[in-house]
Amino acid sequence: MIPRSSLPVLATCEYSTTLFAPLTLLFIMADIEDTHFDTGDSGASVTYPMQCSALRKNGFVMLKSRPCKIVEMSTSKTGKHGHAKVHLVGLDIFSGKKYEDICPSTHNMDVPFVKREDYQLTDISDDGYLCLMSDNGELREDLKLPDGDLGSQLKSEYDAGKELLCTVLKSCGEECVIAIKTNTALDK
Structure with missing residues (x-):
């Protein structure tokens, strides 16, 4: 100012x-x-609250401040001096790392907004960035080739001339390619 x-x-x-x-x-x-105007997000929350007892397996929850997919969930009985407890086990949707938490069933947990979108792969740059096209024809070149087996598979199938669709997962300000599939309608 x-x-x-x-x-x-x-x-x-x-x-x-x-x-x-x-x-x-x-x-x-x-x-x-x-005069300098900072750009930023809309101020909207990246999560919404949900009672722990309402969470379900294969749903999403924030564990240790990371967006996770719930892979295991168990509930203990109500004790003499408290509420039933819920034991949650989740996998980070971006890194695959395992997180656990135990909370009262009446406690509110943060649930991340998760968006999944498919893009057509149009190119892979020399420095490892993907050129992706959305359904409405907009190009984006801000995602890197994924690490590990998925990245190797994506590169080899693209080099083989296959038309690929990349599934991009977005949550909590992070984005990454989590899956690929062959676009058979576009293959020659």
């Missing part, structure tokens, strides 16, 4: 009558070059 004292004053005028208190109008101007 630009301090008011550093802005040039264009004009000051006073208007006063017996009916009105003095009115001072101040016109200021800032140089456009000095």
